[in-house]
Amino acid sequence: MVEEVVKNIYRISVPLPQNPLKELNSYFIKGDDSDLLIDTGFRRPECAEALEQGLKELGSDPARRDILVTHLHSDHSGMADMFVGPGRKIYMSEVDLEYKRRILFCGLNEQKRERLRSEGFPEDALEIVYNTNPADKMALPALTDAFHGFKDGDTFTVGEYTLKAIFTPGHTPGNSMFWIEKQGIMFSGDHILFDITPNITQWSEVEDSLGDYLESLKSVKDLPVKLTLPGHRKTGDYKARIEELFVHHDARINEAFEIVKKYPGMNTHDIAGKMTWKIRADSWETFPVIQKWFAVGECLSHLDYLRLRGKVRKEQQNGIWVYYAV
Ligand SMILES: [Zn+2]
Numbered sequence: 661m662v663e664e665v666v667k668n669i670y671r672i673s674v675p676l677p678q679n680p681l682k683e684l685n686s687y688f689i690k691g692d693d694s695d696l697l698i699d700t701g702f703r704r705p706e707c708a709e710a711l712e713q714g715l716k717e718l719g720s721d722p723a724r725r726d727i728l729v730t731h732l733h734s735d736h737s738g739m740a741d742m743f744v745g746p747g748r749k750i751y752m753s754e755v756d757l758e759y760k761r762r763i764l765f766c767g768l769n770e771q772k773r774e775r776l777r778s779e780g781f782p783e784d785a786l787e788i789v790y791n792t793n794p795a796d797k798m799a800l801p802a803l804t805d806a807f808h809g810f811k812d813g814d815t816f817t818v819g820e821y822t823l824k825a826i827f828t829p830g831h832t833p834g835n836s837m838f839w840i841e842k843q844g845i846m847f848s849g850d851h852i853l854f855d856i857t858p859n860i861t862q863w864s865e866v867e868d869s870l871g872d873y874l875e876s877l878k879s880v881k882d883l884p885v886k887l888t889l890p891g892h893r894k895t896g897d898y899k900a901r902i903e904e905l906f907v908h909h910d911a912r913i914n915e916a917f918e919i920v921k922k923y924p925g926m927n928t929h930d931i932a933g934k935m936t937w938k939i940r941a942d943s944w945e946t947f948p949v950i951q952k953w954f955a956v957g958e959c960l961s962h963l964d965y966l967r968l969r970g971k972v973r974k975e976q977q978n979g980i981w982v983y984y985a986v
Contacts, residue, residue, distance in 0.1 A: 662714045665889060666845065668819055672714030674701035676735055681856065681892050684735050686711060687847060691818035694724045694748075698838070698847055699891060702798035703738035711743060722746070728816060728823070730849025730891060731832040732756040734799040744806050751816070753827060754809030755834025761803055763864055771864035772957075780927030780980050781956055789953045810836075823847070826880060830873025831858050833866050837880065844886030846898065851876065852888060854896035857908055861957030862964060870965040874909060877902055916962040920972050921985040931983065932959035 661673040668690040673683050684707070687698040697715075701707030715725075725745040729737045729752045737760075740750045752760070763769050773786055810816075812827035816838070823838040828851045838847040850858050851873075860873045885898040912935075919934045920926070926934075932955045933944035939955075941947045947955070963983060966972040974981045 662717050666843070666887065669821070669845070669889075670714075670718055671889070672711060672718075674707050674710045674714075676702060677704075677706050679735070681735065683892065685889065685891055685893070686714070687889055688715065688718055688720065689818045689821060690718070691724075691821075694726055694818065695720060696726050696728055696816065696818045696823075697743060698728045699730055699736040699849070700727065700739040700743055702735050703742070703800065704798050707798075708739060708742065711739065715743070724748075726816075727751065728838065729756075730837065730847065730851075731835040732760045733832060733850070734796070736849070736891060737800055738798050739800075741800060741802075741804050741806060748806065749808050750804075750806045751808050751810050753825065753834035753836045754811055755827070755829070756832055756836075757803070757807060757809040757834070759833050759863075760800075769864060772862075775862065775864065775960075776929075776953070776956060778976075778979065778981055779956065779960060780929035781953075782929070785949050785952065788949045793950060793953075812836075821845075828873075828876035828880060829866075830860055830869055830876045833863055835876075839883065839885075844884055845889065846883065846885045846887070847889045848898075849891045851880075852898065852901055852905070853890050853892055854888075854901055855893050857905065859954060859958060860909075860961050861954065862960040868964055868968050870909065870913075870961040871968065874906070877905060913962055913965060916959060917966055917971055917985065920963070920966070920983045924984045925977075925982045927980050927982050928960050928963055929956050931963065932956045935959055 663671050665671050670688040672686040674686050675683050684701045689696045722745040726748045727740045727744045727750040744750050810825050814825045816823045821840050823840055826837045826839050828835050828837050831850045837851050860870050863869050881902045888895050888898045919931050937955055939951050972983050973986050974983050
């Protein structure tokens with residue numbers, strides 16, 4: 661499905677089968693002598709067909725097509741190398757590109773596995789996650805010569821539009837939004853979503869993902885955005901949504917803190933089990949393992965946040981970190 665959102669900017673809906681996000685918004689900007697495609701979808705046939713069909717409807721000539729990705733997640737970058745034109749470029753923030761190259765080539769990494777193990781995640785469950793993570797199977801298989809890193813503040817001009825990259829770390833280490841100041845249009849990627857809350861997890865070598873995310877939100881909240889084009893689902897009121905996201909994270913941080921207070925000496929895996937989640941499961945024990953992995957990662961980013969601000973402390977017992985309120 662293709663729709664023109666404003667003159668020469670089109671949204672192509674790319675379905676994400678069996679994924680709670682449901683669809684990815686890929687944006688196509690028609691230029692004068694080149695076109696720009698923002699984000700692509702998972703590397704899987706259903707996504708490839710939908711994107712191919714959408715681009716065909718728009719009469720997109722691959723020879724004119726550059727690609728810009730908001731962040732390294734597979735549902736955004738997974739098919740970049742398949743849809744870039746011959747000899748054309750794929751732009752990804754230099755931070756995410758480096759992260760992908762060095763740490764995360766295949767989506768999951770040993771450091772994170774070790775961290776989760778030390779936070780009480782059972783070994784047999786980790787084994788399942790590392791063998792079945794769908795985001796991992798549908799990721800870019802390699803970084804080609806087409807990939808180019810961009811810096812915070814770099815600009816891309818396509819036809820009447822000039823997009824400025826704004827680094828907004830948190831959702832991923834090098835997550836970016838693209839701001840068209842003249843027309844007041846913001847491509848928000850997964851930094852600001854409207855009917856779902858962006859997942860903020862713990863990243864290897866990043867000390868404070870949630871703190872970074874909240875700082876990033878603060879840094880962009882006063883921009884005069886008229887139209888937000890998010891990475892998934894529907895758009896909405898930019899400022900109001902940012903306020904909601906602050907309130908949401910405040911409540912989550914508080915919830916995590918209250919659990920640590922109530923159950924001193926509990927590990928992250930079990931603390932995550934006491935938090936509330938929008939997942940259809942009868943209990944923490946019957947949570948799908950992959951969802952548990954997301955939940956524990958998210959819980960961990962909240963515990964890191966609290967610990968770095970002196971609200972909780974952790975100590976190791978038999979190789980597992982357990983938490984106490986300070
Ligand atoms: Zn994402």
